[in-house]
Amino acid sequence: MRLTPDLQKKSAAVAAFVLLAGGILYYQLADDSPAPKPVSSPASSPLSSPVPSGVNATSPQRGSSARTGPAAKNIGTTSAQLDPTLRMGPMLMTEQLVYSGTGRNIFSAASAPVEIPKALAPARPKGSAAQVYTPPPGPPPPPPIDLKFFGTATSTQGKRRALLLHGEDVFLASDGDIVQRRYRVITVSASSILVEDMTNNNQQSLPLIAR
Numbered sequence: 396m397r398l399t400p401d402l403q404k405k406s407a408a409v410a411a412f413v414l415l416a417g418g419i420l421y422y423q424l425a426d427d428s429p430a431p432k433p434v435s436s437p438a439s440s441p442l443s444s445p446v447p448s449g450v451n452a453t454s455p456q457r458g459s460s461a462r463t464g465p466a467a468k469n470i471g472t473t474s475a476q477l478d479p480t481l482r483m484g485p486m487l488m489t490e491q492l493v494y495s496g497t498g499r500n501i502f503s504a505a506s507a508p509v510e511i512p513k514a515l516a517p518a519r520p521k522g523s524a525a526q527v528y529t530p531p532p533g534p535p536p537p538p539p540i541d542l543k544f545f546g547t548a549t550s551t552q553g554k555r556r557a558l559l560l561h562g563e564d565v566f567l568a569s570d571g572d573i574v575q576r577r578y579r580v581i582t583v584s585a586s587s588i589l590v591e592d593m594t595n596n597n598q599q600s601l602p603l604i605a606r
Contacts, residue, residue, distance in 0.1 A: 537592065538595070542574065542578060542590060543559065544559060544601040545604045546603070555583050556568060556583065557588045559574060568580045569583060573593075574590075577592065577593055585603075587603060
């Protein structure tokens, strides 16, 4: 039986449609299949890839790509590799740890305090004490009058005189008299006399010396 040109075109279109539908069905079935589980190497980390023979395994050369070979396509961690389970064993082990150091336990008030050495010198020198004002020394006191009053005598006019001794010399002086050209007798009483030292402008009362 010979087909007409119209039937040939229709047959080619039906064959093409059947091939297209079969390809779509094949890809859909391939996507629904479960993905293969990743294989982890027991001797190395999950991110490491097998090193092919003839390649230096120490470090990659500069400029070369670190991802070589088909195994480098699955680098990373998937949700199937994560384990969110809480493990109580390691936590209990850390809680049971007891401090066993030889120094001071900063978490215990009963721990022996660490002896801190004292400084050899003060960190800040003490300031000098406030100076107390002292007035300049005055002139030295005048020397005492070197006369001794040992008695009195009365003149014929009734005037009292003093008996004075200077070394081995004896003087008889009344009010206003000058002895040894230095001492002036101011007043004479029965128990004492008042004498002025004209050199030092000093007056001194001389008591009566008992004999």
